[in-house]
Amino acid sequence: MRAVKILGGILGAALVVALMALIGVSLAVDPNKYKDRIEAEVKAATGRDLTLKGDIKLSVFPWVALELGATSLSNRPGFGDEPFLTVDHAAVRMKLLPLLHQEFEVARVELNGLNLRLTRNAEGQGNWEGAETAAPAAPAPAGGSHPKLESIAGVKVTHGRVSFDRYVIENVDFETGPISANAEVPVTLSFDANRGVAGERIDLAARLDFQDDPNTEDIKLSALIINGTVRRVGDDRPMHYEFSVPRLEGNLRLKTVAVPDFSLELSSSLKLSGKLSGRISDDPRLSGALAVQSLVLGEFAPRFGIALPRTKDPKVLSSLSANLSFAYAAKNAQFTDLSIKLDDTTVTGHIEVAQGPATAVTFALAADHIDLDRYRPPPGATPNPKSAAANAPAPKAGDRSPLTASGTFSLAAAHAAGLDFTHLDVTVDMKDDITRLYPLTAQLYGGSYSGDIIYDARPATPSLSIDEHLSGVDMTQLAAATRAKGRITGKATVNLKATARGADGDDILKTLNGHVDASLANGALEGVDLGYELALAQSLLDSHSGTTVEDTNRTPFQAFKDSATITNGVAETNDLAIVSPVLNVSGKGSVNLRNSALDLNLVASFLKSAGASALEVPVKVTGTYADPTVQADVAGLAKAAVKDKIKDVLKKNGLEGLFGH
Numbered sequence: 001m002r003a004v005k006i007l008g009g010i011l012g013a014a015l016v017v018a019l020m021a022l023i024g025v026s027l028a029v030d031p032n033k034y035k036d037r038i039e040a041e042v043k044a045a046t047g048r049d050l051t052l053k054g055d056i057k058l059s060v061f062p063w064v065a066l067e068l069g070a071t072s073l074s075n076r077p078g079f080g081d082e083p084f085l086t087v088d089h090a091a092v093r094m095k096l097l098p099l100l101h102q103e104f105e106v107a108r109v110e111l112n113g114l115n116l117r118l119t120r121n122a123e124g125q126g127n128w129e130g131a132e133t134a135a136p137a138a139p140a141p142a143g144g145s146h147p148k149l150e151s152i153a154g155v156k157v158t159h160g161r162v163s164f165d166r167y168v169i170e171n172v173d174f175e176t177g178p179i180s181a182n183a184e185v186p187v188t189l190s191f192d193a194n195r196g197v198a199g200e201r202i203d204l205a206a207r208l209d210f211q212d213d214p215n216t217e218d219i220k221l222s223a224l225i226i227n228g229t230v231r232r233v234g235d236d237r238p239m240h241y242e243f244s245v246p247r248l249e250g251n252l253r254l255k256t257v258a259v260p261d262f263s264l265e266l267s268s269s270l271k272l273s274g275k276l277s278g279r280i281s282d283d284p285r286l287s288g289a290l291a292v293q294s295l296v297l298g299e300f301a302p303r304f305g306i307a308l309p310r311t312k313d314p315k316v317l318s319s320l321s322a323n324l325s326f327a328y329a330a331k332n333a334q335f336t337d338l339s340i341k342l343d344d345t346t347v348t349g350h351i352e353v354a355q356g357p358a359t360a361v362t363f364a365l366a367a368d369h370i371d372l373d374r375y376r377p378p379p380g381a382t383p384n385p386k387s388a389a390a391n392a393p394a395p396k397a398g399d400r401s402p403l404t405a406s407g408t409f410s411l412a413a414a415h416a417a418g419l420d421f422t423h424l425d426v427t428v429d430m431k432d433d434i435t436r437l438y439p440l441t442a443q444l445y446g447g448s449y450s451g452d453i454i455y456d457a458r459p460a461t462p463s464l465s466i467d468e469h470l471s472g473v474d475m476t477q478l479a480a481a482t483r484a485k486g487r488i489t490g491k492a493t494v495n496l497k498a499t500a501r502g503a504d505g506d507d508i509l510k511t512l513n514g515h516v517d518a519s520l521a522n523g524a525l526e527g528v529d530l531g532y533e534l535a536l537a538q539s540l541l542d543s544h545s546g547t548t549v550e551d552t553n554r555t556p557f558q559a560f561k562d563s564a565t566i567t568n569g570v571a572e573t574n575d576l577a578i579v580s581p582v583l584n585v586s587g588k589g590s591v592n593l594r595n596s597a598l599d600l601n602l603v604a605s606f607l608k609s610a611g612a613s614a615l616e617v618p619v620k621v622t623g624t625y626a627d628p629t630v631q632a633d634v635a636g637l638a639k640a641a642v643k644d645k646i647k648d649v650l651k652k653n654g655l656e657g658l659f660g661h
Contacts, residue, residue: 031056031066042073048084049074063093063107079119079127088113088159106152114160114172151180166196184211184222203228221248232303239267239303255281259288269300278328287327289337295320313374316343331355338365345370351407363407372416405430418482420444433457447473447491461501464508470494475520487625490523490560498566509569509594516571520560525578528630529553556580569594576600589621596624 035052042050054069068090072083093107120126160172169191177186190205208224224245229238243264250257256279263273271293278286297317301308308317322340326333336350349365411424424442428435433456440451451468470478476489498514501507532551557580564571571591578585587602600621623629 031058046073048076051083054089063095065091065093067091075117076127078121082117084117084127086113086115087111108153109155111157112159114157116160116162118162118164120165151178152176153178155179160191167193168196169193181214182211184209184220186210197233199231199233201231217251217253219250219252221250222246224248230303235303239269241266255279266300269296269303270294283330285329287325289325290322292320292322295322309375310377311374312376312378316374318343358402358404361403361405361407363405363409365407366410367412369413370411370415372414373418402432403430418480419478421449445474445477447471449473459501462503464500464502466496466498466500466514468494468496475523482625485626487526487628488520488523489526490520490557492518492520494518506594512566512569512593514566515563516566517563518561520557522558523560524554524556526554528628529555555583557583564591566593573600576602585619587619596626598623598625598628 032055035056039050039052042048051072051074052068053071056069057065057067059065068087070086070088071090072086075082075084089110089112091108091110095107118126118128155174155176157172157174160170160174162169162172170193172189172191174189175187179185186207186209188205188207190203193202193204194200204226205228206224206226209222211220211222212218225242226244227240227242229240231238241264243262245259245262247261248257248259256277258277260275260277261273262275263271265271272291272295273293274288274290276286276288278284278288280286297308297320300306311317320340320342323337324335324339325337326335328334331354333353334350335352338347338349338351340347345367347365347367349363351361351363351365354360354362406429407427409426409428412422414421414424421442421444424440426437426440428437430436435455435457436453438452438454440449440453442449448471449469451466453468454465456463456465471493473492473494475492478492479485479488494516495518496514496516498512498516500509500512502511529552555578557578559579560577562573562576564573566572569592571593572588573590574588576585576587576589584605585602586605587600589598589600589602591598591600598621602619602621603616604619605616620631621628622631
């Protein structure tokens with residue numbers, strides 16, 4: 001026991017002597033005398049100039065403490081005269097007794113007025129990259145062991161600022177709780193950010209608990225909450241946001257990450273949640289899921305400079321929700337279990353995007369129903385102002401990454417341009433700026449549609465090629481949504497093969513060239529009774545004031561056939577034919593598809609009574625699809641009547657062949 005007491009006394013005396021020596025050093029040595037040496041060492045190690053403007057303060061009791069006043073570190077050569085970093089005040093305090101055992105227990109690290117200026121030069125190099133001169137390796141302490149950093153009571157940064165070109169983060173306040181291995185460290189952070197645009201600003205406040213294991217390199221983050229406001233030019237209502245992650249786990253050595261749950265909310269505009277896991281490295285592999293519970297487009301889009309189109313129905317483009325699973329590996333992204341709902345339309349399926357020499361998109365999508373007419377511009381609407389993104393100049397062909405796309409799309413029911421389709425199926429093939437829709441099929445009005453459409457976007461003015469077919473379609477229903485509504489009935493077969501150029505409907509009609517043939521079975525022309533018109537014309541020739549023939553306001557037929565050549569939007573026909581029990585019509589003329597104008601010269605042949613010879617009468621049809629004008633050629637009818645009488649006279653005298661037939 002006596003030996004222990006003697007030993008304890010010796011150690012105690014040694015500590016007192018060491019403490020007195022340190023206090024003596026702090027009183028006798030002025031650290032400011034070493035400024036030049038410190039600056040020279042930093043210059044040798046980094047190639048940058050360290051300037052210590054304020055006083056250096058050193059104390060050893062009750063803490064070993066070092067305080068620096070105003071300090072700056074210069075930029076690398078070629079990055080201007082402004083310093084890379086400045087600090088108004090810095091302080092580091094360490095516990096004395098652990099220091100005697102080569103153990104660092106830092107009480108607190110404080111930085112006030114930190115200003116960090118980041119930039120790149122013309123060659124793309126950052127002023128934070130690399131040091132021109134490598135620092136010499138520090139010699140190992142005697143005994144072969146290195147001092148150990150056991151803990152830090154906390155780190156605090158106040159009134160900080162970080163800038164990168166026009167982007168600025170200021171009013172930075174950062175603080176941690178006690179930091180040590182395997183311990184959970186509370187962290188708080190707040191700052192304001194802007195990109196140099198007056199009136200724009202993002203405020204951020206964050207808190208989290210952080211934990212790491214230096215042996216396994218595992219990191220854990222929990223209770224992360226980031227919130228703040230976004231202020232934009234022209235938006236007088238700051239948008240609040242909140243992002244939360246209950247738990248995040250990762251490994252720095254394996255470069256893995258797992259986020260079982262996260263959520264984001266932007267005011268009342270957007271609510272989404274999801275999960276993520278995988279490896280973050282040079283070859284990232286990630287998978288997860290995303291759910292957009294609610295995206296209010298009318299509030300969200302204007303806040304991000306997106307101009308929504310004006311629509312015929314102001315209630316559309318109101319809400320969007322979505323669910324999907326995703327996976328990314330080897331530059332290949334897959335989106336599966338996809339379900340997107342826009343207003344009352346739901347789209348399901350999957351999409352795959354593969355990056356390579358060209359971006360390749362494959363998909364299989366299906367939608368339940370949509371009324372496209374609700375999304376059309378309202379009558380008389382002026383063109384929509386384009387969003388900021390839309391106003392950006394279009395990339396040149398050589399600047400775009402080549403894109404290919406192939407897949408299928410099906411739509412159970414659709415209403416477009418007044419027409420109702422069901423069971424629409426299309427295969428899409430896009431490559432080298434050429435898009436082909438084939439096969440393209442649908443059911444409509446008791447019949448079927450099939451088409452082959454090719455859109456070529458390579459020329460300055462895009463071109464269109466169409467090959468379309470209708471079969472067994474009820475014309476009453478088909479014409480109901482057109483300007484020919486109520487004008488025709490019957491079952492239609494139509495074949496159209498044509499080409500055109502232009503980016504919109506008007507341009508396409510103006511340049512449409514091709515061929516069309518059509519036939520109707522067991523139908524009628526509604527709104528006009530050609531038999532009545534001809535009978536009325538006959539009565540006028542006979543000097544009668546009227547006719548006993550009843551005006552049924554329709555011209556029934558057994559067959560209606562026509563073919564036409566289309567040139568620059570005008571269809572020319574030479575073989576129009578209508579066949580019925582008492583009336584046959586043939587003729588030629590033109591139909592202007594651009595303005596619906598009709599110009600037809602017909603010959604109507606009808607029987608005045610059973611067994612009588614047919615009477616041929618010229619008929620002129622003008623006007624439009626929706627409002628045609630039909631007029632019998634009375635003068636021509638008179639000539640026909642005179643011709644018949646001459647024939648009768650010649651026949652009675654045996655001279656019927658005198659003038660030929």
